[in-house]
Amino acid sequence: GKPDPILVVDQMTRTFGGITAVQVEHLEVQRGIITALIGPNGAGKTTFFNLITGFDKPSSGRDASWSFDGRKLDRTSASRVAKAGMVRTFQLTKALSRMTVMDNMMLGASGQRGENLAASMIRPLWRSQENQVEEKAVELLGRFKLHEKRNDFAGSLSGGQRKLLEMARALMTDPTMIMLDEPMAGVNPALTQSLLGHVQSLRDEGMTVLFVEHDMHVVRHISDWVVVMAEGKVVAEGDSSTVMSNPAVIDAYLGAH
Numbered sequence: 186g187k188p189d190p191i192l193v194v195d196q197m198t199r200t201f202g203g204i205t206a207v208q209v210e211h212l213e214v215q216r217g218i219i220t221a222l223i224g225p226n227g228a229g230k231t232t233f234f235n236l237i238t239g240f241d242k243p244s245s246g247r248d249a250s251w252s253f254d255g256r257k258l259d260r261t262s263a264s265r266v267a268k269a270g271m272v273r274t275f276q277l278t279k280a281l282s283r284m285t286v287m288d289n290m291m292l293g294a295s296g297q298r299g300e301n302l303a304a305s306m307i308r309p310l311w312r313s314q315e316n317q318v319e320e321k322a323v324e325l326l327g328r329f330k331l332h333e334k335r336n337d338f339a340g341s342l343s344g345g346q347r348k349l350l351e352m353a354r355a356l357m358t359d360p361t362m363i364m365l366d367e368p369m370a371g372v373n374p375a376l377t378q379s380l381l382g383h384v385q386s387l388r389d390e391g392m393t394v395l396f397v398e399h400d401m402h403v404v405r406h407i408s409d410w411v412v413v414m415a416e417g418k419v420v421a422e423g424d425s426s427t428v429m430s431n432p433a434v435i436d437a438y439l440g441a442h
């Protein structure tokens with residue numbers, strides 16, 4: 186169909202010392218579809234996620250600019266990005282593992298990453314929330330079949346349940362676009378289908394999905410569009426069969442294996 190970009194990124198660079206992690210000239214993510222971001226280890230995918238969601242800042246030098254849903258997002262904090270409707274999942278950190286599933290959900294509502302927050306800091310935050318927020322958490326935990334686990338420590342969940350929780354907590358802010366960081370990593374094959382089904386349902390409900398994934402079966406199975414990154418740059422994009430048969434992609438991608 187006609188292009189309808191929800192996210193537009195221009196001239197985004199991030200260097201760490203001498204390493205250029207991200208060097209994106211132009212990238213668009215189209216509304217309402219599932220886009221996969223693939224590329225070898227160290228290609229800059231995670232750094233790119235951090236940059237567009239306000240958890241990291243581009244290096245100065247060139248004028249990076251990006252907009253989401255028609256709103257300029259450069260120089261905006263992570264919580265404002267979440268309010269604008271774009272959230273990302275985070276792999277469960279140590280601190281989050283020591284919190285209950287429900288505390289993780291309530292933290293999700295704040296749009297914060299929470300890696301430096303202890304449970305004792307979450308509780309007051311939770312008390313200050315409206316009942317509505319708690320209701321939403323309960324509803325999402327039901328949807329992702331985690332309701333019975335609500336009082337368990339997140340660290341006690343299986344790999345697949347953790348991924349479900351990561352998704353559920355990101356949905357607490359009612360995003361229009363969700364960014365999933367390796368949603369299938371460490372997931373038992375029995376739960377893979379169910380997770381894929383959840384991702385497709387989000388898309389079918391009108392949400393835009395951008396995900397980073399190393400498992401090419403997963404990428405082929407659910408992506409409407411694939412963007413390939415290597416050495417911080419977008420090197421190819423297209424529908425999955427076109428991209429996967431592109432010799433430059435095979436080179437860049439298989440180079441890492």
Ligand code: ATP
Nearest residue numbers: 201204205206224225226227228229230231232233
């Ligand atoms: P993977 O698929 O392994 O997760 P990736 O595509 O997500 O890799 P990044 O994690 O974004 O890649 O890393 C891109 C480059 O930036 C790598 O060379 C990495 O070592 C470097 N890098 C990322 N974060 C930092 C940091 N905080 N300090 C220094 N270098 C970093």
